[in-house]
Amino acid sequence: xxxxxxxxxxxxxxxxxxxxxxxxxxxxxxxxxxxxxxxxxxxxxxxxxxxxxxxxxxxxxxxxxxxxxxxxxxxxxxxxxxxxxxxxxxxxxxxxxxxxxxxxxxxxxxxxxxxxxxxxxxxxxxxxxxxxxxxxxxxxxxxxxxxxxxxxx
Numbered sequence: 510x511x512x513x514x515x516x517x518x519x520x521x522x523x524x525x526x527x528x529x530x531x532x533x534x535x536x537x538x539x540x541x542x543x544x545x546x547x548x549x550x551x552x553x554x555x556x557x558x559x560x561x562x563x564x565x566x567x568x569x570x571x572x573x574x575x576x577x578x579x580x581x582x583x584x585x586x587x588x589x590x591x592x593x594x595x596x597x598x599x600x601x602x603x604x605x606x607x608x609x610x611x612x613x614x615x616x617x618x619x620x621x622x623x624x625x626x627x628x629x630x631x632x633x634x635x636x637x638x639x640x641x642x643x644x645x646x647x648x649x650x651x652x653x654x655x656x657x658x659x660x661x662x
Contacts, residue, residue: 520655523645528589530579530642535571537618545570548615551622552601553608570594578649581658585650592646595639602639608633 513519538545545562549555555563583595591660598616605612614635616647655660 512537515652515654517654517656518618520649520652521657523648524578524584524588524655524658525643527642527649528575529587531571531575531591533575534617535568535573535575538564538568538615541574541618545615545620548613548620551610551615551620552605553610553613554601554604559630582660583653584655584658584660588646588649588653592643592650595643595646599636599639599643602632602635 514601530561543561545567546560549563550557550568570590571594574587574591577583578591595604598614602614609622611615611628613619613621613622613623616635
């Protein structure tokens, strides 16, 4: 078990997976006409006036985190922010699920209200996926030293 904990190859895999996820998710939203605004509005958590600002800032944050994770710079901080962001995304998904809304999470572009068919299984898959990403982020926070990283902790 000790050979697995803190293993630099496992850390590299987690770092690259999270980098790809963040770069892909943020990159897609950067090139959408309204960024992530429609997805943020669908959650019905923030005031509508805040959604356009968050809709552009969130993808920029995701891309920045993805770049840091990809090159292995500020890995501990980038991993922690990524894990906390995933927890925030999961809280949003749980919130709309409990309130009975059916939305596209907007995680990888799109977003907004959709047909309620399959809502429970869709939300379950999204929560499992984001939980895995959260665990990867916390792993990297605990053991940020990975192969092929610019920084050597």
